[in-house]
Amino acid sequence: xxxxxxxxxxxxxxxxxxxxxxxxxxxxxxxxxxxxxxxxxxxxxxxxxxxxxxxxxxxxxxxxxxxxxxxxxxxxxxxxxxxxxxxxxxxxxxxxxxxxxxxxxxxxxxxxxxxxxxxxxxxxxxxxxxxxxxxxxxxxxxxxxxxxxxxxxxxxxxxxxxxxxxxxxxxxxxxxxxxxxxxxxxxxxxxxxxxxxxxxxxxxxxxxxxxxxxxxxxxxxx
Ligand code: C5P
Numbered sequence: 001x002x003x004x005x006x007x008x009x010x011x012x013x014x015x016x017x018x019x020x021x022x023x024x025x026x027x028x029x030x031x032x033x034x035x036x037x038x039x040x041x042x043x044x045x046x047x048x049x050x051x052x053x054x055x056x057x058x059x060x061x062x063x064x065x066x067x068x069x070x071x072x073x074x075x076x077x078x079x080x081x082x083x084x085x086x087x088x089x090x091x092x093x094x095x096x097x098x099x100x101x102x103x104x105x106x107x108x109x110x111x112x113x114x115x116x117x118x119x120x121x122x123x124x125x126x127x128x129x130x131x132x133x134x135x136x137x138x139x140x141x142x143x144x145x146x147x148x149x150x151x152x153x154x155x156x157x158x159x160x161x162x163x164x165x166x167x168x169x170x171x172x173x174x175x176x177x178x179x180x181x182x183x184x185x186x187x188x189x190x191x192x193x194x195x196x197x198x199x200x201x202x203x204x205x206x207x208x209x210x211x212x213x214x215x216x217x218x219x220x221x222x
Pocket of ligand 1: 012013034035036038039098099100102103127128129130131179183
């Protein structure tokens with residue numbers, strides 16, 4: 001097997017994807033953003049005008065679509081079939097609907113299966129909510145990233161400004177807490193720290209410090 005499986009989980013806006021990308025680059029591992037896959041199916045559901053709670057119709061849509069990643073700077077490109085959705089899946093309509101789609105058993109079963117296939121050969125950094133607990137229970141490295149809500153809302157505010165999204169800080173805090181509440185209380189593989197995951201509180205750490213710490217942990221296991 002070439003390289004390890006590295007799982008990075010945690011609540012919304014904890015910096016998972018930013019550090020996961022840096023770490024993947026450093027070790028020449030593949031990076032897989034599982035949240036983008038849940039966002040992609042949510043985008044498709046909204047686009048198709050399917051009701052968020054119509055589980056059968058949501059499953060049908062998911063069975064019909066391909067979700068593809070392509071390398072890109074500064075962000076990986078995401079495609080649903082032949083449509084690029086890189087920016088669309090980060091918009092507030094998708095962000096605020098995604099937890100209702102990701103809670104559905106058929107959606108989780110299908111995407112978990114696709115994620116396991118992507119991770120099969122090893123040499124992968126995968127970030128999400130249930131990667132260490134459910135998708136890759138045997139991952140050699142499991143990280144659980146947390147940060148205060150205030151800090152996460154501040155980071156999201158900055159990210160959003162660059163994308164031209166102008167949601168106020170208080171609304172962001174509310175949305176982050178709501179999404180965490182929904183993701184943590186759903187029945188199937190809720191957001192939770194795996195027993196063997198290493199918890200890193202990034203509230204007062206820089207992105208580089210977090211990436212360096214995770215790189216050290218990987219080096220110890222490689
Ligand atoms: O990481 P990101 O914020 O892009 O994830 C979007 C949403 O996708 C989460 O709020 C959660 O509902 C869902 N998700 C999940 N399991 C994962 C990754 C994301 O349920 N492994």
